[in-house]
Amino acid sequence: MARIAGVDIPNNKRIEIGLTYIFGVGRSTAKVILEKTSIPADKRVGELTEQEVSEIRKYLDTEVKTEGELRKEVGLNIKRLMEINCYRGLRHKNNLPCRGQKTRSNARTRRGLAGKRGIKKK
Numbered sequence: 001m002a003r004i005a006g007v008d009i010p011n012n013k014r015i016e017i018g019l020t021y022i023f024g025v026g027r028s029t030a031k032v033i034l035e036k037t038s039i040p041a042d043k044r045v046g047e048l049t050e051q052e053v054s055e056i057r058k059y060l061d062t063e064v065k066t067e068g069e070l071r072k073e074v075g076l077n078i079k080r081l082m083e084i085n086c087y088r089g090l091r092h093k094n095n096l097p098c099r100g101q102k103t104r105s106n107a108r109t110r111r112g113l114a115g116k117r118g119i120k121k122k
Contacts, residue, residue, distance in 0.1 A: 001045075002018075002046075002048060002053050004022065004053065004057055004060065005057070006067055006068075007021050008021075009021050009045050011046030012044065012045070012046065013044065013045055014044060015041065015045055015048065016031065016041040019033060019034075022066050022067065024065055025060075025066060033059055036059055037059055095111070096110055096111065
């Protein structure tokens with residue numbers, strides 16, 4: 001397993017897919033990383049040399065926000081929305097969806113189980 005940005009990446013995955021295990025790196029960012037470091041996208045993580053892994057690490061450290069730094073920024077953004085009492089901030093405070101989804105029949109993930117909300121059983 002290669003360890004990049006504090007994340008263990010499985011050896012049997014293609015490097016393009018393996019990089020998406022890192023928080024803040026999606027498919028398009030992974031393609032850009034591989035182009036800049038001139039590593040073929042169809043190579044497996046287990047086949048990478050130590051030099052290639054260090055090139056990827058160096059690029060991630062300098063060019064892309066990942067893991068803890070990005071999580072902290074996202075958390076601060078949500079906290080700011082809640083402090084200024086905007087609509088999205090209020091939705092975050094009340095633990096409801098904040099991107100326009102309907103909540104009358106769905107949104108069980110955010111709202112919790114039906115029994116907690118006082119829905120009567122016949």
